[in-house]
Amino acid sequence: MRILGIDPGTGILGFGVIEASNNKAQLVDAGVIRTPPKQDAAIRLQTIFEEMTDIIVQSKPTDMAVEKLFFAQNVTTAMTVSQARGVVLLAGQQAGLSIAEYTPLQIKQALTGYGRAEKKQIQEMVRVILGLDKAPTPDDCADALAAAITHSMTVR
Numbered sequence: 001m002r003i004l005g006i007d008p009g010t011g012i013l014g015f016g017v018i019e020a021s022n023n024k025a026q027l028v029d030a031g032v033i034r035t036p037p038k039q040d041a042a043i044r045l046q047t048i049f050e051e052m053t054d055i056i057v058q059s060k061p062t063d064m065a066v067e068k069l070f071f072a073q074n075v076t077t078a079m080t081v082s083q084a085r086g087v088v089l090l091a092g093q094q095a096g097l098s099i100a101e102y103t104p105l106q107i108k109q110a111l112t113g114y115g116r117a118e119k120k121q122i123q124e125m126v127r128v129i130l131g132l133d134k135a136p137t138p139d140d141c142a143d144a145l146a147a148a149i150t151h152s153m154t155v156r
Helices: 041-059 075-094 104-112 119-130 139-155
Strands: 002-007 012-021 024-034 063-067 098-102
Touching (some): 012 041, 024 041, 024 139, 063 075, 063 139, 098 104, 104 119, 104 139
Parallel strands (some): 002 063, 063 098
Antiparallel strands (some): 002 012, 012 024
16 A cells, blocks of 8 residues: 655645555655745645645555644644635545544554653654665655554554
């Protein structure tokens, strides 16, 4: 199964694609989509949608795992991240992907067994599970891969 993991954001959106089979996961592709902060919101969302569509076409995932929004300290940030999530979900739906959503707590628990794990612990577990020489960077990319790994563990 090929899984596209997403850590949603408007300025930086992390993505990670893994191939999961026989209780093993292998890195296929990972990175971030960046949009300029001063750019019009509609243009930023269009960029995210177009780049997500390209990533889906190139990597050919069957499933998409998206991190759920789980903070509300800044309402403006929550709203823009929600808009980015909507665009991502639309791209996945239009591509016919099976879509699952996971809270940060579920992701942390799946990877470390502890729901309050630190970012460094998540990055290290992503590195170990995927057999990488170093932890993926930036954090957004590692978080996206963590979502994909969580999905692989959940559906097996």
